[in-house]
Amino acid sequence: MEYLDFELPIKDLQEQLEKCEIIGKESDVDVTQTCKQIEKKLIDTKKEIYKNLTPWQRVQLSRHPNRPYTMDYIKALLGNTFLELHGDRGVKDDKAMVGGLGKIGGQSFMVIGQQKGYNTKTRQYRNFGMSNPEGYRKALRLMKSAEKFGIPVLTLIDTPGAYPGLEAEERGQGEAIARNILEMTRLKVPIIAVIIGEGASGGALGIGVGDRVLMLENTWYSVISPESCSSILWRSWEYKEQAAEALKLTAPDMKKLKLVDEIVKEPLGGAHSDRATTFITVEKAILNAFEDLNKLSPKELVQQRMNKYENMGVFKG
Template identity: 85%
Template structure:
């Protein structure tokens, strides 16, 4: 288990608890009371620490190297029923954007999401979760296929942004994202979006237009990352914590601003602390959202979705 800098007090207590148990196992000394005291202190420290997280600390948790990624969720939720589909039928298959058909129970869904890597080799293979234009075009192809067969769409957002390279711009990165946003607003099947990690810029929004948009508790969703915002405003990354506070990018902030529809509770310490519980919670949240949408006609579904996004940012003075 890796620990972030602000989690070091928890690491120290967990190390103490482990040593205490080892002493008890290797000797005849009764350490039950000592272990119990450390456990109580550990639980109190965890509750106090994770109850008062700053926006920057939530950003750090969303990037935790042990945090589950898109394929982890899909494989856990769908099991052997997931069939990955490849290619945009125009240029190539983008490994940063994955998609395919899967089932939750007896209900089929088209799953689409950004996939990051676990080590240097897989991060390069997945391009650090940053999709090229062909990734967004693949996503759109899969969405249109789902629409044709009346299959609801689930998108999982976890990206530091769309790939900013020269070749991506040459192949129409901006147009690909804009096209997806346009087509998703009028897709005639339910779209359920879940932010499972980083939701940065148009890279996330390119598959993020949903009838229901949910955020896991320790994720963020914003037009720009705190580091990039800091480098633009202060010409330095040193003010990233201040930028994270000002951007109002946490799940609670987004819910208050009515930009997302719900927050999915995470286990204490983050999704990586209890993966199975997180997978089960996300699965039930997807199904609950689908139950609310499945009886709407395609016309009502599109009209409701269009109204939802048209009303964002409208304030009465």
């Protein structure tokens, strides 16, 4: 397990607990009471740390290398029912954007999401979760197929942004994202979007328009990353913590501004600390959202979705 800077007190206590348990196993000394005291202190320390997280610390948690990615959720929620579909029928198959058909709790979904890599080799293969235009066009093709067969769409958002390379711009990166946003507003099937990690800029918006937008507790959603914001405003990355605070990018901020519909609670310590519980919680939130949306006709779905996005950013004095 890797630990972030602010998690070091937890690491120290965890190591103390492990040593205590080893002593108990390898000697005749009764250390039960000592282990219980350390365990209690560990739980109390975790509660104290995770109860008072700053926006920047939540950004760090969203990028934790052990945090579950899109394919982890697909394996846990859909299992062997998942059939991956490839290609945009134009240029190529974008490996940063994955999608396909599968079942969650007996209900079919078209699942689309950004996939980061687990090590250097797979990160390069997945382009660090940054999609090219063909990734967004693949996503749109799959969404249109889902609409044709009346299958709800589930998107899993986790990206540092759309790929900003020259070749991506040459192939119409901005148009591809804009086209997805337009088409998603009028798709005639339920769309549930879940932010499972980073939700950065147009890269997230390209698959982020939904009837229900769910956001895990330790994720972020913003037009720009704190580092990029800091480099623009202060000409340095040193002010990234201040930028994270100013951007109002955390789940509670997004919920307060009515930009997301629900915050999905994570286990104590973050999604990476207890993956099994995280998967169960996310599955329940998805099925609850679908149950509500399934009662609406296609016309009602589109109308509600349009109204929802038209009302964003509207304030009455």
